[in-house]
Amino acid sequence: MKNIALTLASLWLALAHAPQAMAQASCSSDGTPRPVAVFERFISADCESCWGDAATPAPSTKAGALVLDWIVPGKAGDDAPLSAAASTDALTRLQALGRKPPISTDVYVTPVDLAARGRLRVAHGVAFNDYVGTGIAFTPSPAAPQRTATATPLAFYLLLVEAIPAGTDGTVVPRYIVRNQFEGTWPLAQRPARSKGKPWAWMETRSMRIPDGAQADRLHLVGWVQDASGSIVAAAQSVCR
Incomplete structure (x- = not known):
């Protein structure tokens, strides 16, 4: 300490x-x-294919956005493929944005x-x-x-x-x-x-x-x-x- x-x-x-x-x-x-936006991707811990998806949404390389990946706890709990990186903070963030947990990948962009x-x-x-x-x-x-x-x-x-x-x-x-x-x-x-x-x-x-x-x-x-x-x-x- x-x-x-x-x-x-x-x-x-x-x-x-x-x-x-x-x-x-x-x-x-x-x-x-100075970033111009916060680009957030919410990925269900149940969706293993979402993690390796080459078509994952991303901002333009010239956009100057902060990119974040939130792994949302899934219905399978600890048995979900991405559960090791899942966080209840993701649920708190979704609630603050007024959005429901995704079944695959959800994207939310907030301008600065x-x-x-x-x-x-x-x-x-x-x-x-x-x-x-x-x-x-x-x-x-x-x-x-x-x-x-x-x-x-x-x-x-x-x-x-x-x-x-x-x-x-x-x-x-x-x-x-x-x-x-x-x-x-x-x-x-x-x-x-x-x-x-x-x-x-x-x-x-x-x-x-x-x-x-x-x-x-x-x-x-x-x-x-x-x-x-x-x-x-x-x-x-x-x-x-």
């Missing part, structure tokens, strides 16, 4: 200060293009508000004892409209994602399996944290468990912030350099 706490402390500093300040948080969204209301940053440290320290920070744009104390809070989502290259693990297309999820809210009526010489920003750090079967060296973070209407106002993903 002490090592996890130190990792989280490192991430807090890395989120609050310059990215080069803490080498331990070398995986971050710094310098990456390009009239940027702020900048999102995600970062994570090195894996330790099946856990990784993660962080997310949102800096509101100075040009964003002033919000009142009665305004609804922003919701944030932080996902631990495993990138599986095409031609491995039985898939002929690249996959981005959601392995863990953390979500919360930031009250707009409460002024966020501020570090010396830096703008105001909401921040959150936590350790996330790496599920059995996931390869730590293939993990990265995906995060986004959305308003009460469900509109995504900022999104980001980490890259390990």
Whole structure:
């Protein structure tokens, strides 16, 4: 627990200060293009053929979308072909989108508000004892409209994602399996944290468990912030350099 706490402390500093300040948080969204959409594929754990389908829907390579693969628990339970990667988080996400669990593959695309209301940053440290320290920070744009104390809070989502290259693990297309999820809210009526010489920003750090079967060296973070209407106002993903 002490090592996890130190990792989280490192991430807090890395989120609050310059990215080069803490080498331990070398995986971050710094310098990456702003995503224009979140492209989500929901795959039934019962549908083994869906996993290896060469016609799997995908965004244009020039679209700049974040791609996620959610493995939805199937009717066969633990006996489902894809049950090892299935997650109840997928059911929670479907419920939030008002969609039913698919029998094969379902796709949902959410655009990111390009009239940027702020900048999102995600970062994570090195894996330790099946856990990784993660962080997310949102800096509101100075040009964003002033919000009142009665305004609804922003919701944030932080996902631990495993990138599986095409031609491995039985898939002929690249996959981005959601392995863990953390979500919360930031009250707009409460002024966020501020570090010396830096703008105001909401921040959150936590350790996330790496599920059995996931390869730590293939993990990265995906995060986004959305308003009460469900509109995504900022999104980001980490890259390990």
